[in-house]
Amino acid sequence: MLKRDQRIRVLYAVATCGGFTNAAEMLHLTQQAVSFQIKSLEDELGARLIHRDAKSVELTEEGQILVRYAKQILDLYSAAEDEISHSKGLYDGLLRVGCTGTLARVAVPGAIRLFREVHPAVSFTVSISNSEGVLDLLSRSIVDIGIVSAGPVDLEQYSIEKLFDDEVVFIAPADHQFAQRELVTPEELMSEPFVLREVGSGTRRVVGQYLKSLGVEIADFKVVTELGSSEALKAAVAAGIGLSATSSISLLGNPFRPPLAPINLDGPPLNRSFYLVMPVATGKRRVVGAFAKALRAANAVAFGATGSEREAEGSFHLPGRALPRASREPDVRALRARLSGQK
Template sequence: MLKKDARLRAFHAVATLGNFTKAADALSLSQQAVSFQIKSLEDEVGNRLLKRQGKNLELTETGEILSRFAKQILDLYSAAEDALGQHTGVVGGSLNIGATGSIAKYCLPAAISEFRKTHPSVSVSVSVSNSGDIADLLAQEAVDLGVISGGPVELSRFIVEPFFDDELVFIAAADNPIVNKQPLSLSELLACQYIIREKGSGTRDLMEGYFRDRGVDLATLPIAAVMGTTESVKASVASSNGIAMVSRLSLGTENVLTILETDLGSLFRSFYIVRLRDSYLRLALDRFVKVLRTSNAFRSIDSVSIE
C-alpha cells in the first residue's frame, strides 16, 4: 500500500467536514494529531490554511488553492494503488464504511471478515450513525461507502444500489402485560408508553410514517424516552413497560423481549448501498461491494428472529 501524505489527508478531511472533531473521527486519529498534521503542512506552505470564524472553520485563500488540488492528489494515490494492485494481484489501501447500528453490529463483521480473507492488505474501518448522518458523511467524503435505509434521506445525489428489505416490528418486555393482549389494535397501541429513537433515525421516520398513515401524529403518542441507539432502546424496553418499534435484524435470541403482533399489517424498509456519483471508484471499494452483496450475513437475514 502506498503511504499517502498524512498531512494532506488531514487537511482534506478538515476542509471537507469543517470541523477538527469530525475529521479526527473520520481518520481514526486524535484531534491533537490532526492539528499537528495541519500545522506541519502550514509550516511547509508558509501560510495559514484555516481560520476560525466564531465556532466555524473557514479556508484561507491559500487553503482554498490547496483544497482544489487535495482531492485530485489523493485520488491519484488511489489510482496508483489500483494500477499496482491490478498488476501484482495485491489490493491495498483503506476503506471507511458508514452504516447504521444494526447493520454495523449484525452484518458488517461477517462481510468484513470474508473480504479480509482475500484482501488482507486492505484496512477497513466502520463509522456508525443514523442514516441521515451517514449520508452526510458520504457527501462530505468522510466515508467511502454507506449502507443506509431510505426514508427521508435524499438519495438522488448518490449512486444507489438496492440491498435488502428489513421488517420493523413492535417489541415489549416478555413480562409486559401488553403481551397477553395480542394481536394489538390501533387503540391498544396508542395507549402504550413508547421508547423511540432520536430525530434523523430511519427507524423513527418510518415509525412516524406508520402512524401518520393511520391518522396518528407521533407527537400525540405517550413518549417515555428518546434514545440514540437501537441497543439503548431495547435495554429500556426490557426494563420497563414501554414498547418500541425496532428492526427485526437487531433482534437476536434475547428471551427478555417479545415481538408484538398487531392487526395493522406489516412494515418493511429498504436498505441501500450508496456511493458518491463523482468519486473515484477504487479497486478495494469495488471488491468490498461485491463481497457485501453475497455475504452470508445478509443471506441469513430472513432467519433472524426471537422467541
Template sequence: MEQHFLVFKEVAETKNITLSAKKLHMSQPSITLQIQNLENEYGARFFDRTNKGVELTKAGEIFYEHVRRVLDILSTAKEQINALVKGQKKIIYIGSALTIGEYILPNILAFLFKAHPDVEFKVKIANTESISQDILEKKIHIGLIEGPFFQHKDLNVESFWQDELVVVLPHFHPWASRKSITLAELSHEPLVTREEGSGTRRAMEMAFKERGLDPDQLNITMELGSTHAIKQVVAAGLGITLISSLTVSKESERNIFKVVKIQDAPIYLDLNVLTDAHITRTKEEQFLINLLHDHEVIGDILSKDYYKLEKQANKLHLLTSK
C-alpha cells in the same frame, strides 16, 4: 494546478474568501490570486461578489462539477499508490448505521476476512445523517444505512435487503398473548424509540403518516441512541418499542421479549448501500457491494449459518483470485 483546484473548490463551497483563507491557512490575497489565475486560464469568470461573500456563476457551476471529479480521481490515485509503495494492506472505509453495525456488519466482516484476508476495514458506527455527511466529505467510501433516504445528487443509494419492523414488548405485557396489533394502538402506549435522524425512526414516522396517523401524537417517553439500550429499557417494563426484527431474534427465542407484528400492514425497513456518485470504486469496494447484493449469501449471514458461510467464502475467494 491541483492546489488551484483545491482553493477553487473551498471557495465554491464556503462562498466566502475570508473563511476559505482561514480553513486553508492561506492569505486572502493568495486565494484571490489563484482564483484569478484559473479564470484567466479558462477565459471565464467563476464568481460574482455579493453582500454575503461570493456566488458561483454559470461557468463556475460547470467548472465546480469537473473540479470535484478531478480531485476525487487524484485522491483515489494517491491512496492506491501509497498502498503500493508502502506495502500497506488495502483499506475499505465503511460507515454503518447502528442496527446494521451491531447486528449484521460483524458477520459480514467475518465473512469478508475469509474471502479477502489482505483487506483491512475501518468502520464508523453512526446514524444515517452523519454517515451521508461523511461520504460527501470523503471520510468514508461506503455507507450501510437503514430506512428511507432522501435523494441527493451526489449520492447513490441501492437497497440490498429488506427487514420488517416489529413491536417488541416484555413477556409480562398485557399484549404478550397476542400475535398482532394495529398501528393505531401504539399511540396509547409508552414508546421507547431511536433518536431523530436514525433510519428506523424515519421508517416508523413515515409508516404512521402513510396510514393517516400523526406521529406527533405518539406517547414517546424515551429516545435512545442505542438499540441495545432500548431493549434493556423494554425488558425492564418501561415501555414498548418498534424496531428491526433482526435485532431481537435471539431474545425472542429465549422468551426475554415478545415480538408482535403490525396487523393492518407490515412496515418494512430497507437496508441500503450509500456511495459517492462521483468516485470510482476500488476492486475491493466493488466486491463488498456485489456481495451485499447477493441475497443467498446475505441470507446466510443474517441466519448465522456459519458452516455454509465458510463454504461460500472459500468459493468466492477462489473465484476472485482467478
C-alpha cells in the same frame, strides 16, 4: 500503498470535519500533530490557509482553493491504487464503512471476514451512526461507503443499490398485556408509554410514516424516552419503560434476554430496505464494489438466502471452499414465532 503527502489529507480532514478536534479524532492523531501539519503546509506555500479562533476554523481564500484540489488529489491516489490492485487481482489499502450500530454488530463483521480471506491486505474502519449521520459522513468524505435504511437518497452524486429487505417489528415486555393479545390497534398503542429512536434514525422515520398510513400520528404518542441505538431501545422496553419498534435484524442472535415479545399490530407488515450508498466519483469503486458483493454474501448467510440474495451469495467466491449455508430461518414470521415462544 502510494506514499501520500499527509499534510494534504490533514487539511482536507480539517475542512470536512469542521475543526482540528474532529479531524484529529478521525485521523487518529493528536490535535498538536494536526496543527503542525497545517503549519508546515502554510510555511511551504507562504500563505495562510485557515483562520483560527476559539470557537471555529474558517478556510481562507487560499485554503478553499487548496481544499478543492486536495479532494481531487486524494481521489486520484485512491483511483491509481484501486486500478493497480485490480490489475494484480488483489486489493489493498483502507476501506472506510459507515453504518448503523445494528449492522455493525450483525452484518458488517461477517462481510469483513469474508472479504479479507480473499483480500488480506485491505484494512477497515467502521464508523457507527444513524442513517442521517452516515449520509453526512459520506458527504464529507469521511467514509467511502455507507449502509442506510432511510430510503434511497435522491442525489446525483451518489450511487445507490438496494442491499436487502427488513421488517420493523413492534415490541413489548413479555409480560405486557399487548404481548398476549391477538391484535392491537394503532390507537391502543397511543395509550401506552412509547420509546423511540433518536431524530435522524431510519427506523424512527419509517415508523412515523407507517403509523401515519394507519391513521395515527407519532407526535400524538406518549414518547417518554428517545435512544440512540437499537440495543438501548430493546433494554428500555424490557425494563418496562415503554413499547417500541425495532428492526427484525436487531432481534437476531439470542436477543431476548431480558425477554421481549412481539405486538401483533392491526395493519400490514412494516417492510423497509437497506441501501448501499457511495459517491459516484470515488477512486475506490472497484474495491467498494467487491466489498458490496461480500456484504451481500454475508447477509445471505446471516438472514437466510432467497431469490436474488442467492445470486449475490454465488457472486463472491472464497478460494478452496464454498460459502456456508444459512442456519437461520429467513421468514420474519418464524422470528415472531420464536419471540412468542419466549412468553
